[in-house]
Amino acid sequence: MLEILAGIIFLAVLAVLALDWVQRTKAALIGALVFVLIGILDLEQAIEAIDWATLGLLAGMMIMVGVTEKTGVFTYLALRIAQLSRGNPFMLMLLLALVTGVASAFLDNLTAILLVVPITLVIADQLRIAAIPLVLTEIFASNIGGTATLIGDPPNILIGTHVEELDFLDFIINLAPVAFFTLFVSIGVLWFMFRKQLVIDPSRVHELERIDAAADVRGNPYVTRSVAILLGTVFVFFIHSWIGLEPAVVALGGATILLLVAVDDVDEALGRVEWATMFFFMALFVMVGGLAEQGIVERVADLIVDVTEGSETGEGLAILWGSAFGSALVDNIPFTAAMLPVVDQLEAERGQFNDAQWWALALGACFGGNATIVAAAANVAATGVLDRVRQPVTFGAFLRAGLPITVLSLAISTAYLLLFQF
Amino acid sequence: MHELLKEQIREGLVDGAVLDTASFTEAAETLHDSTLSAIAVITENRDVVGMFGVKQLLHGMFPLYLEELKHSAFIPDDLPGLRDHVAEVSVEPVTAYMVEPSVVNLDSSATHIAEQLLHSDIRALVVVEDGRYVGMVGALRFCWLVYRSLAPPLNEGASSD
Numbered sequence: 001m002l003e004i005l006a007g008i009i010f011l012a013v014l015a016v017l018a019l020d021w022v023q024r025t026k027a028a029l030i031g032a033l034v035f036v037l038i039g040i041l042d043l044e045q046a047i048e049a050i051d052w053a054t055l056g057l058l059a060g061m062m063i064m065v066g067v068t069e070k071t072g073v074f075t076y077l078a079l080r081i082a083q084l085s086r087g088n089p090f091m092l093m094l095l096l097a098l099v100t101g102v103a104s105a106f107l108d109n110l111t112a113i114l115l116v117v118p119i120t121l122v123i124a125d126q127l128r129i130a131a132i133p134l135v136l137t138e139i140f141a142s143n144i145g146g147t148a149t150l151i152g153d154p155p156n157i158l159i160g161t162h163v164e165e166l167d168f169l170d171f172i173i174n175l176a177p178v179a180f181f182t183l184f185v186s187i188g189v190l191w192f193m194f195r196k197q198l199v200i201d202p203s204r205v206h207e208l209e210r211i212d213a214a215a216d217v218r219g220n221p222y223v224t225r226s227v228a229i230l231l232g233t234v235f236v237f238f239i240h241s242w243i244g245l246e247p248a249v250v251a252l253g254g255a256t257i258l259l260l261v262a263v264d265d266v267d268e269a270l271g272r273v274e275w276a277t278m279f280f281f282m283a284l285f286v287m288v289g290g291l292a293e294q295g296i297v298e299r300v301a302d303l304i305v306d307v308t309e310g311s312e313t314g315e316g317l318a319i320l321w322g323s324a325f326g327s328a329l330v331d332n333i334p335f336t337a338a339m340l341p342v343v344d345q346l347e348a349e350r351g352q353f354n355d356a357q358w359w360a361l362a363l364g365a366c367f368g369g370n371a372t373i374v375a376a377a378a379n380v381a382a383t384g385v386l387d388r389v390r391q392p393v394t395f396g397a398f399l400r401a402g403l404p405i406t407v408l409s410l411a412i413s414t415a416y417l418l419l420f421q422f
Numbered sequence: 423m424h425e426l427l428k429e430q431i432r433e434g435l436v437d438g439a440v441l442d443t444a445s446f447t448e449a450a451e452t453l454h455d456s457t458l459s460a461i462a463v464i465t466e467n468r469d470v471v472g473m474f475g476v477k478q479l480l481h482g483m484f485p486l487y488l489e490e491l492k493h494s495a496f497i498p499d500d501l502p503g504l505r506d507h508v509a510e511v512s513v514e515p516v517t518a519y520m521v522e523p524s525v526v527n528l529d530s531s532a533t534h535i536a537e538q539l540l541h542s543d544i545r546a547l548v549v550v551e552d553g554r555y556v557g558m559v560g561a562l563r564f565c566w567l568v569y570r571s572l573a574p575p576l577n578e579g580a581s582s583d
Contacts, residue, residue: 072493079496121487122497207500216493389486 003294006040010287010296010338018330020374025276028283028334040290049289050282053161053248058281059273060251061151064233065111066272067258068226072216074103074115079213082123087205089129089198093137094187096120100138101145101183104378105176106234109146109153113138113378117385126207132391133194135382136398137187140370140405142378144183147366148176150247151237154377155327155336155365159358160247162340166358167241174359178416182367182409189408193401225262229254277377284337292341301345312354313422315346317414320360324368324410328375332365339365356421363417367409373398430567431532435549435557439464442471442517446482449474449516458560460546463520468554472520475544482511482519523548528556532568535559 013031017024036046068074081099085091096116103112116138124131146153150160150171160166217223233254236243240250263269291297304322308314319339326335343357369376373383373395379402383393438456440449442463453461453474460475481489485507488494524542526535528551538547545561 069492075491075493075496115492118487118490118492121485121490125485125487125503126500128503207498210498212496212498215495385487385490388490 002038002040003296005038006035006290006294007296009034009040010291013287014330014334017334018374023276024331025280025283028280028287032283032286035287035290041286041293045289045293046286049292050285051158051161053246054157054285055278055281056248057151057157057161057251058154058278060248060253060255061108062111062273063255063269064230064251064258065107067222067263067269068230069111069115071220071223071226073223073227075119076213076217078116078119079123079211082119083208083211083213085208087127087200087202087208089195089200090191092123092127092200093134093191093194093198096123096134097137097141097183097187097190100141101148101180104142104145105148105152105179108151108157109142109376109378110381112145113142113382114385116142117382121385121389122211123208126211127200127204129200130197132386132393132397133190133197135386136393136401137190137194139379139382140186140190140402141183142382143366143369143376144179144186144409146378147182147362148172148179149237151251153366153369154333155369156362158333158336158340159362163358165353166355168237168247169241170355171362172238174355174421175362178363178413182412185412186405186408189404190401222262226258229258229262280333281337284334287334288337288341291338297338297341298345301342301349304342304346305349312350312356313418316356316360316417316422319343319357320364320413320417321410323361323364324371324406327365327368328371328406331374332369332376335368336361336365356417359421360413360417363413364410367406367413370402370409371399371406372402375402428529428532430571431530431535431549431559431564432528434559434563434567436560436563438462438546438558439555440474440516441466442515444516445512446514446516446519447512449519450479450482453479456558458546458558460544460558462523462548462555462558463516464555470523470525470548470550470555472517473523473544473546473548474516474520475546477543478519478521482514483508525550526559527551532564535564536568539564 009031013027016022016027035041036043041049078099081095082092085095100112100116103115117135120134120138121131124134143153147156150156150168156171160171233250236245236250237247240247259266259269304315304318308318323335323339339361343361346357347353369379373379373393383398386393436456436458438452438458438461440452440461440463442465449461460473462470463472463474464470524538524544525548526538528549535547539545539561547559548555549557549559
């Protein structure tokens with residue numbers, strides 16, 4: 001009975017998330033509360049189910065990025081890179097997408113998109129071109145670029161902190177090439193879609209050059225320290241498994257050093273932690289823990305084995321396309337959280353570790369995040385900005401661009417997994 | 423004492439309102455002439471439907487993305503762009519820019535009004551009686567009138583020295 005109830009409640013929460021009926025943290029917290037109240041798992045099991053390493057990694061990165069962002073250095077970088085386009089619309093789209101993609105890989109894609117979109121609105125206004133094509137391209141670039149690293153996108157953070165065998169470098173080696181190849185191909189397709197909306201009047205080009213990119217960083221005493229600590233932390237991520245540090249320790253260590261040397265107001269810096277996101281993750285972990293406790297995870301894993309007749313390649317492709325479909329419908333964070341124990345179970349049944357299944361999950365969940373407006377936090381945040389500046393993007397308009405990009409990305413991922421991973 | 427404060431509040435009421443059919447320009451003019459930081463937007467029946475303040479004026483005059491930016495020193499002035507923008511906005515209805523009103527009753531205590539002003543970004547409140555608009559209370563005028571009624575006369579303070 002509890003097993004059926006757990007499944008129904010979890011699906012109901014996913015449905016609420018997909019339909020955007022209530023704010024996602026509220027929906028997840030209600031689901032987790034009901035799980036505990038009706039005894040799907042007790043309080044002790046609920047607390048054990050929470051992956052504190054994931055929360056530590058998230059909190060550390062939120063503090064570091066928040067503090068560094070305040071110095072204006074990201075604004076400077078985005079503007080300087082946009083100025084390199086010299087008013088060529090294709091180059092502008094390419095460079096903005098690349099800066100978003102790279103920033104998403106090494107900061108996190110939600111932060112990256114919220115940094116780049118307002119600057120894009122300024123640039124589009126100065127050049128008198130439509131901002132929406134550029135912002136949509138940036139959203140897709142942020143989800144694709146975030147796929148490249150362990151810290152780039154929430155699904156990867158979940159996978160990276162859950163699977164001990166995978167370190168930061170493994171993500172870069174196995175995901176960065178396919179992510180950036182996909183990014184370049186996607187930019188080509190998006191340019192073809194949007195090129196008519198991005199014609200720049202030559203008389204406006206000098207407006208881009210007039211922008212004083214360094215105006216906000218000039219004289220800020222914390223720029224050098226903040227950037228040095230952020231870059232140092234990224235470097236330590238690269239070598240974290242060699243020196244025996246967990247990613248969460250690296251992120252929290254970087255944040256602590258930053259608080260010590262580059263922050264005057266600790267309360268304000270800690271205010272950069274998005275508590276709604278943290279509680280969303282906690283509630284998801286509790287629900288997924290409940291699903292595992294009730295044997296639902298095992299059933300889903302068995303179903304995948306049955307459908308794919310035990311073929312590892314078949315399982316991998318089912319995970320890739322299934323997680324993309326699931327992420328497109330709901331939100332890639334809960335979907336990935338639910339899939340972690342399923343992939344664990346598949347491994348347990350097979351009796352051996354195969355990292356390819358995890359790359360399939362990462363690619364599916366991250367790339368699936370591009371399909372619909374609700375599929376990833378970056379999409380919701382960026383289109384929210386567009387709404388506030390009265391340039392709304394409808395569900396259909398997003399889908400018309402997002403779906404082809406998602407199918408294209410998954411086709412590239414399928415080829416990549418078949419050629420290099422299975 | 424209570425009645426004294428109430429009298430000050432009534433005395434401090436300022437008429438600052440536009441009809442909900444007003445344009446952005448009409449609202450901006452009324453706001454400027456009122457010297458308040460916000461005015462009420464009301465129906466013909468004097469029902470309060472919104473508030474239009476300095477922030478809404480800025481929203482209309484300048485690009486909306488300004489509020490999304492964390493840094494803006496890099497942006498140059500774009501006078502032709504701003505002129506076009508203001509020309510478009512000027513004929514839009516005030517209802518497109520107004521925000522939820524902060525309302526107090528005419529018989530509210532001065533302490534309640536003070537608390538409302540402290541917690542309001544707008545620093546002005548719409549005052550209603552039986553649900554209908556009767557005037558606006560601005561933070562500075564309210565503070566001064568209440569302060570003047572409570573503080574000892576200046577010459578009294580001087581004589582005690």
